[in-house]
Amino acid sequence: MKELKEELKNKIIEELNLGHLSVQDISDSDPLFKEGLGLDSIDALELIVMLDKDYGIKLNDPTKARKVFESIENLASYINKNRLR
Amino acid sequence: MQELKKKQNIFHYCKIEKNSVLLNDKLIISEDKSILFSEFSKILYQQIKLNYPKFFKMDDLSKLALITSEYLLTNYFKKTKKPNDISIILSNKSSSLNTDKEFQKTIDNKDNYFPSPSLFVYTLPNISIGEICIRHKFTGGNIFFISENFNSKLINEYASSIIKNRKNSIVLCGWVDFNKDDFKAFMYIASVNYFNKITTNYIDQLFK
Amino acid sequence: MRKNFVSITGMGIISSIGDNLEENLSALINKKVGLDQISHINTIHKNKIKVGEIKHTNNELIDLLCFNKNENYSRTELLGSIAAKEAIKHSGIKSIDKFKTGLISATSVGGMVRTEKFYLNSNSDDNSKNYVKNHHAGRSTERIADTLNITDYISTISTACSSAANAIMLGARMIKSKKLDRVIVGGTDSLAKFTINGFNTLMLLSEKECMPFDANRNGLNLGEGAAYLVLESEEIINKEKKKVLANISGYANANDAFHQTGSSDKGNGAFIAINKAIKSAKIKKEDIDYINMHGTATINNDLSEGAAIKRIFDPIPPFSSTKPYTGHTLAAAGAIEAVFSILALNNNTIFPNLNFKNKMPELNISPVTEITQKNLKNVLSNSFGFGGNCTALIFSKNE
Numbered sequence: 001m002k003e004l005k006e007e008l009k010n011k012i013i014e015e016l017n018l019g020h021l022s023v024q025d026i027s028d029s030d031p032l033f034k035e036g037l038g039l040d041s042i043d044a045l046e047l048i049v050m051l052d053k054d055y056g057i058k059l060n061d062p063t064k065a066r067k068v069f070e071s072i073e074n075l076a077s078y079i080n081k082n083r084l085r
Numbered sequence: 086m087q088e089l090k091k092k093q094n095i096f097h098y099c100k101i102e103k104n105s106v107l108l109n110d111k112l113i114i115s116e117d118k119s120i121l122f123s124e125f126s127k128i129l130y131q132q133i134k135l136n137y138p139k140f141f142k143m144d145d146l147s148k149l150a151l152i153t154s155e156y157l158l159t160n161y162f163k164k165t166k167k168p169n170d171i172s173i174i175l176s177n178k179s180s181s182l183n184t185d186k187e188f189q190k191t192i193d194n195k196d197n198y199f200p201s202p203s204l205f206v207y208t209l210p211n212i213s214i215g216e217i218c219i220r221h222k223f224t225g226g227n228i229f230f231i232s233e234n235f236n237s238k239l240i241n242e243y244a245s246s247i248i249k250n251r252k253n254s255i256v257l258c259g260w261v262d263f264n265k266d267d268f269k270a271f272m273y274i275a276s277v278n279y280f281n282k283i284t285t286n287y288i289d290q291l292f293k
Numbered sequence: 294m295r296k297n298f299v300s301i302t303g304m305g306i307i308s309s310i311g312d313n314l315e316e317n318l319s320a321l322i323n324k325k326v327g328l329d330q331i332s333h334i335n336t337i338h339k340n341k342i343k344v345g346e347i348k349h350t351n352n353e354l355i356d357l358l359c360f361n362k363n364e365n366y367s368r369t370e371l372l373g374s375i376a377a378k379e380a381i382k383h384s385g386i387k388s389i390d391k392f393k394t395g396l397i398s399a400t401s402v403g404g405m406v407r408t409e410k411f412y413l414n415s416n417s418d419d420n421s422k423n424y425v426k427n428h429h430a431g432r433s434t435e436r437i438a439d440t441l442n443i444t445d446y447i448s449t450i451s452t453a454c455s456s457a458a459n460a461i462m463l464g465a466r467m468i469k470s471k472k473l474d475r476v477i478v479g480g481t482d483s484l485a486k487f488t489i490n491g492f493n494t495l496m497l498l499s500e501k502e503c504m505p506f507d508a509n510r511n512g513l514n515l516g517e518g519a520a521y522l523v524l525e526s527e528e529i530i531n532k533e534k535k536k537v538l539a540n541i542s543g544y545a546n547a548n549d550a551f552h553q554t555g556s557s558d559k560g561n562g563a564f565i566a567i568n569k570a571i572k573s574a575k576i577k578k579e580d581i582d583y584i585n586m587h588g589t590a591t592i593n594n595d596l597s598e599g600a601a602i603k604r605i606f607d608p609i610p611p612f613s614s615t616k617p618y619t620g621h622t623l624a625a626a627g628a629i630e631a632v633f634s635i636l637a638l639n640n641n642t643i644f645p646n647l648n649f650k651n652k653m654p655e656l657n658i659s660p661v662t663e664i665t666q667k668n669l670k671n672v673l674s675n676s677f678g679f680g681g682n683c684t685a686l687i688f689s690k691n692e
Contacts, residue, residue, distance in 0.1 A: 017141040045202035205491035211452040215680030218548040226546035231431040231449040
């Protein structure tokens with residue numbers, strides 16, 4: 001899981017163009033949306049694409065997505081349970 | 086010479102092209118022509134101390150528009166009180182073609198088909214205006230024209246109809262074009278004061 | 294005495310509910326909807342979504358226009374030409390160059406549909422190169438101008454879904470300032486994989502027929518079409534004894550300054566634009582008899598737009614979105630809905646907001662759901678585009 005979390009932090013920085021941040025700046029439990037990293041609705045959609053592209057997970061329910069994307073911790077455990085790749 | 090000086094005091098503009106920044110006739114940045122826009126834009130971001138992380142999510146056209154407006158407005162608001170009513174008129178010839186092509190790449194291959202939402206957002210040229218408005222909370226009118234060449238006459242006419250006689254109204258005008266690494270931005274501020282004194286010829290000369 | 298408004302003497306339209314004015318009006322009155330499965334575009338979303346597609350193939354459109362099949366016209370240009378030609382004919386214009394005439398056209402797709410097919414081959418194939426040359430948004434306007442023989446003034450506007458409304462606004466300004474004697478204004482957009490995929494990835498599309506302002510709305514249906522208005526100066530109207538269809542009495546544009554593709558909760562951009570338009574028309578809020586809403590049926594737009602009209606009007610005038618008929622025609626929407634607003638005015642008929650069942654819990658407002666006869670004097674038409682671009686137009690009966 002630790003490796004996955006690290007991988008996710010790198011991916012988020014890369015895919016969401018958070019060039020001003022480094023992996024150390026993102027904690028496992030910090031909120032990703034609104035406060036914390038301040039991601040927005042478009043970022044959420046990009047994460048949905050990333051889940052499909054990199055882990056083979058199709059997440060289409062926005063309410064479920066909100067819970068999954070709450071933090072790196074949540075995201076990593078969701079991917080761990082559901083990944084196909 | 087007096088005339089020219091007068092014009093310089095009234096006419097505020099910023100031109101960014103060929104990796105250099107010209108602000109009201111002063112060359113404030115000149116970088117090596119070989120560096121790419123991705124690098125150049127980072128340099129400008131740091132130089133002007135923009136401190137706006139959303140910048141990094143923008144496409145190149147919006148980055149160029151935002152940074153040009155940042156140089157222009159920061160300087161302008163040093164000497165002039167920020168008006169309540171700020172409108173924006175921008176134009177270019179390539180529309181959002183650069184980003185359109187990037188988005189197209191994400192849907193070209195049926196076997197590797199992952200359309201990118203963040204790219205699609207920028208497949209309209211007026212999003213660049215939106216970014217400027219979001220940054221500064223400008224709620225005035227805005228429009229984006231597509232034309233082969235910079236049309237100062239059209240822009241001036243539109244700007245003057247927006248301003249009419251409202252002293253407390255300015256229009257951010259210009260041209261922002263991005264095609265691969267061939268980019269050019271030319272933005273200026275139109276206000277009530279300038280219509281009698283600044284000719285489209287003068288503007289066209291500065292644009293060249 | 295300078296008039297405060299600009300007169301409309303002709304209109305033309307082609308949409309998924311009709312090839313011309315008569316067919317569109319008949320469809321509106323008879324609740325004949327243009328939404329269906331896609332047939333002309335080969336996309337993986339084919340069986341999933343509903344769109345407002347015009348049933349004619351490009352070749353059929355070319356035949357309708359009596360154009361040369363070898364000229365590589367894009368669908369956007371064909372639709373635009375059909376609608377603009379109808380508008381000019383409707384206005385009774387016999388000789389286009391008799392007066393200083395302009396064309397201000399809006400598009401978001403331009404030549405995109407063809408470019409999609411030919412882009413990959415464009416370096417090797419001359420035929421493909423030709424199509425790619427026509428991708429340019431400005432090119433489609435120029436070509437439409439060519440077919441209409443308009444040379445005095447040509448301009449292309451690209452501000453997403455408010456584009457055509459902005460074209461109408463610019464045209465009105467140019468007539469008022471006497472820069473032009475007459476101007477053809479509007480927009481055209483055709484369905485394209487690019488747009489379908491894009492909207493789909495933003496999760497804005499509905500698999501059903503859209504339900505504007507309904508509590509259970511879940512997205513929009515894309516559409517295609519074109520519409521143009523002919524605006525003429527007072528001098529021409531008097532000289533040529535033209536019949537005035539309606540007047541543009543007010544207009545305004547504002548930016549929401551909130552998000553690239555979403556609207557603020559309270560609909561700030563809409564609020565500012567609508568208020569400014571009413572002020573520019575020199576009328577009172579109570580004088581608005583009907584609002585043709587932008588009403589795309591996305592969760593976000595309808596809440597935002599609904600909030601804005603609730604903030605402005607008390608009581609709220611009758612309102613409806615006509616997008617369940619035509620789909621969201623993107624850059625053409627402002628013009629297509631301008632035509633619908635003028636048809637409403639002249640027929641004293643409010644067209645219904647189809648598919649509505651339950652009010653949005655946040656707002657407690659209901660659109661008109663049946664064809665309603667009402668004496669209409671002033672109609673407000675809203676068009677909001679990505680990038681926070683909000684435009685409000687007011688059309689008034691010519692009395």
